[in-house]
Amino acid sequence: MRLIIIVASLMLMTACSSGKDTHEEESSELSHREEIRLKQYIVQGKRLYLTHCANCHQADGSGLAKLYPPLAKSDYLMADLKRAACIIKNGMNQEIVVNGITFNQPMPANDELDPIDVAEIVTYISNSWGNQANISSTRDVSIWLKKCE
Numbered sequence: 744m745r746l747i748i749i750v751a752s753l754m755l756m757t758a759c760s761s762g763k764d765t766h767e768e769e770s771s772e773l774s775h776r777e778e779i780r781l782k783q784y785i786v787q788g789k790r791l792y793l794t795h796c797a798n799c800h801q802a803d804g805s806g807l808a809k810l811y812p813p814l815a816k817s818d819y820l821m822a823d824l825k826r827a828a829c830i831i832k833n834g835m836n837q838e839i840v841v842n843g844i845t846f847n848q849p850m851p852a853n854d855e856l857d858p859i860d861v862a863e864i865v866t867y868i869s870n871s872w873g874n875q876a877n878i879s880s881t882r883d884v885s886i887w888l889k890k891c892e
Contacts, residue, residue, distance in 0.1 A: 781866065781878045788867025791860055795853055796831075796868075804872040810848050812841035815872030824869055824876065828861050828884050829891035858885040 793802060799811040806813035814820055819841040820827050834852035838845060856864075862884040869876035 784863045784866040784878055788863035791864050792867050812846045814868045818842055824865055825887040828865050828887045831861050831864055832888055833891055
């Protein structure tokens with residue numbers, strides 16, 4: 744009888760502690776999934792950036808003299824990723840100041856880009872060349888694009 748009580752107690756303790764481990768594993772799995780998703784957005788965003796943006800902003804995000812602003816370590820970009828999404832999709836035709844330098848070259852719209860494309864580009868440029876941000880999700884970018892001025 745004593746052996747049955749000891750075995751039952753051990754089973755109960757194991758069951759209780761494994762619930763905690765399961766929660767920790769779920770948390771770890773979730774952050775692992777988020778990390779994979781961020782990497783996927785960056786890979787796809789780089790491909791799209793090279794196709795749609797690098798001609799002007801250069802492959803390394805350095806921009807082109809005083810014609811096209813840098814995206815690398817860009818105060819303008821990092822100050823408002825919502826605005827960046829709108830500019831990528833809709834273009835822009837106004838003067839801006841990036842890292843203390845004035846730029847007044849129009850940027851054409853990229854009407855053909857879907858919200859997922861814009862989200863991937865924003866994620867790539869905001870996590871490259873010294874910029875640090877998190878993922879710009881498709882859901883968020885869809886909302887941002889609906890509110891563009």
